[in-house]
Amino acid sequence: MSSHNAVRPAWMERPRPLTKAAKGVAVAVVLALVLIPFLVIVSTSLASNREVVANGGWVLWPTEPTLRAYRTVLSGGIVTEALGVSVVLTAAGTLFSLACTTFLAYALARPGVFGGKPVLLLILFTFLFPPGMIPAFLLVKGMGMMDTYAALVAPVLINVFNLIVLRGFFQGIPEELYEAARLDGANDWQILWRVVLPLSKAALAVVSLFYAVSYWNAWFHASIYLESDHWPLSQVLRTYVIGGSQIADTGLSEAGQVSAPQTTQMAVLVIATVPILLVYPFLQKYFTKGVLTGAIKS
Amino acid sequence: MSAVTKDRAEIEAVTPSTEPTEGANARKSGRGEKWKRFQRTRLLVLLMVPGLAYFLVFHYGAFIANAVAFKEYVPFDGLWASPWVGTENFSRMFGDPDFWHATWNTLFIAVLQLVFFFPAPLALALLLHSLTSDLLRRFTQSVIYLPHFLSWVVVVALFQQVLGDTGLLNATLSDAGLHTVDIIGNPDAYKPLVVLEVIWKDAGWGTIIFLAALMQVNEQLYEAAAIDGAGPWRRFWHVTLPSIRPIVILLLIMRLGDILSVGFEQMLLQRQSVGPEAGEVLDTFVFWQGIVGGDTGYAAAAGLFKGVVGAALVFTANRIAHRLGEQGVYK
Structure with a gap:
């Protein structure tokens, strides 16, 4: 796959300069459309008050960069707390989801499991009829999970797509390895830990990153299930950046209001985005390995 | 993959099991x-x-x-003790202009998405596939997949920042002595705006599946066509397009089955900025009626209606796929 298109095959005519130029412009435009908004956000968060105010609320390139907005936001107010909530929630949620998904996918990938086929059908059927918002809400309420972090994890514990990706990957492991382990006296639990998981690192990485990203980004459940002093970062972001609530009078920072609202808003935005940017290269590494496309096809 | 599974079932069948x-x-x-x-x-x-x-x-x-x-949901009584009301919630819903308004908005946005958002990843994938520089292609891929991983909160905030009254676009326009455009908070611009957002966020990510399909086109077909004198356009028309047709049809059918969902979080985040007239879709209707308004039974009826229609659409779309000789989503 990597050698594909690396050199122009013999039968292909040399591209005309006009075609080449048109393609180059198209790629440049696409890249600019994606990247410029990021540039605006980061630059504004780093700009000085004076510059932001003078320019009407944004800056394309800060002439006198300062970390003041970040210091304001991270000095122990709402955003700092929410950041902690988000980190813990994402870590715990990903762990639970990954464990339950792996166990279920492994059991469903083994042939001849008692109840395997009906369970698989039961799960695939949920694709056709996803749970409604109101029934799910009543369920969470009825189970006494209001204002608990369990309400943000339990209702989205297993993603069917991730389950199918993992199951497909486990099925691709040669049967001989299972047989050999069994001959060595390993039971199914030991086979999972000693044979299957070590061979599935790529798939596990992709699935756990998918879960982590979705827990990190989720805000809707937090907005309906949690009291505001327990909010994760995404919901704080929603309220203060999109909702337009005045940051100054909400105790965003104990240090008081020292920055133009836009710089702090953009700083929160950057803080919410940085973890995604950090995991992104790892995720990127696996896209090309066909983990996903293979699963999509099945 | 199914062949592998079959083999395994056979192995399982012949292998002497632990129970003699x-x-x-x-x-x-x-x-x-x-x-x-x-x-x-x-x-x-x-x-x-x-x-x-x-x-x-x-x-x-x-x-x-x-x-x-x-039911007529009474919070104090809970779900089971609340009194049954038959189909009253549904008849009320069908007579509610707000409900029809939400349905209309949903369908309108869905059609816009189908026309503008659906082909975007395909076009991008074709562009990427035609790049001869591996490095440039990989770099572009890395950049355009990125927005998919951002939360809708971040995406909406980005758009407000860039397209808002005093944002990047309008400042640039006024610097150039041109008219500024009123996009954010303008009910007339709302529907194109949300489609633009979803294109920005997910068109890049959507290329993955098309690129995979393009990679699988047999190289010899291109070569044979080229030797027969077909230029780039004719090769595209007679080799590329027919080869990726099944995946395009599959995705189109999946989208048709899901047409009543136009992105709940995205819509909920922006509904307020333009009001329900322009911004209400079925999912946000359910949310505002049920969770904000406390009219639980009524909202559940609207949600159930959407769910049943959605399931019927998936089912029908799949039937059509089989009729067309395609694989469909399930067998």
């Missing part, structure tokens, strides 16, 4: 056989329990809780 008597009288003692199977795989069954419990409670439990659509 198994198989001989399998038909006769069906129950005993099942018990043995349970015994043999009990660890795996145990591993299924948490996941199965999740699906039973949060999917099938929610399915049952849909009963509230036929």
Whole structure:
């Protein structure tokens, strides 16, 4: 796959300069459309008050960069707390989801499991009829999970797509390895830990990153299930950046209001985005390995 | 992949199992056989329990809780003790102009998405595929996949920042002495705006599946066509397009089956900025009626209506796929 298109095959005519130029412009435009908004956000968060105010609320390139907005936001107010909530929630949620998904996918990938086929059908059927918002809400309420972090994890514990990706990957492991382990006296639990998981690192990485990203980004459940002093970062972001609530009078920072609202808003935005940017290269590494496309096809 | 599974089933069938008597009288003692199977795989069954419990409670439990659509929900009494009202919620819904407004907005946005968002990843994938520089292609891929991983909160904030009254676009326009454009908070611009947002966020990510399909086109077909004198355009028309047709049809059908969902979080985040007239879709209607307004039974009825229509659409779309000789989503 990597050698594909690396050199122009013999039968292909040399591209005309006009075609080449048109393609180059198209790629440049696409890249600019994606990247410029990021540039605006980061630059504004780093700009000085004076510059932001003078320019009407944004800056394309800060002439006198300062970390003041970040210091304001991270000095122990709402955003700092929410950041902690988000980190813990994402870590715990990903762990639970990954464990339950792996166990279920492994059991469903083994042939001849008692109840395997009906369970698989039961799960695939949920694709056709996803749970409604109101029934799910009543369920969470009825189970006494209001204002608990369990309400943000339990209702989205297993993603069917991730389950199918993992199951497909486990099925691709040669049967001989299972047989050999069994001959060595390993039971199914030991086979999972000693044979299957070590061979599935790529798939596990992709699935756990998918879960982590979705827990990190989720805000809707937090907005309906949690009291505001327990909010994760995404919901704080929603309220203060999109909702337009005045940051100054909400105790965003104990240090008081020292920055133009836009710089702090953009700083929160950057803080919410940085973890995604950090995991992104790892995720990127696996896209090309066909983990996903293979699963999509099945 | 199915071939592999089949092989494995065969291996399983021929391999002498740990239970020596198994198989001989399998038909006769069906129950005993099942018990043995349970015994043999009990660890795996145990591993299924948490996941199965999740699906039973949060999917099938929610399915049952849909009963509230036929009730007058009284929070104090809870779901089961609330009085039944038959189909009253539904008849009220069908007479509610707000409901029809939400349906209309949903369909309008869905059609816009189908026309502008659906082909975007395909076009991008074709552009990427035609790049001869590996490095440039990889770099572009890395950049355009990125927005998919941002939360809708971030995306909406980005758009406000760039397209708002005093944002990048309008400042640039006024610097150039041109008219500024009123996009954010303008009900007339709302529908194109949300489609633009979804293109920005997910068109890049959508290229993955098309690129995979393009990679699988047999190189020899291109070569043969080229030797026969077909130029780039004719090769594109007669080789590329027919080769990726199945995947395009599959994705189109999946989208048609899901046409009543136009992005709940995205819509909810921006509904306020333009008001319900322009911004309400079915999902946000359910949210505002039920969770904000407390009209639980009524909202559940609207949600159930959407769910049933959605399931019927998936089913129909799949039938059409089979009729067209395509694989469809399920068999």
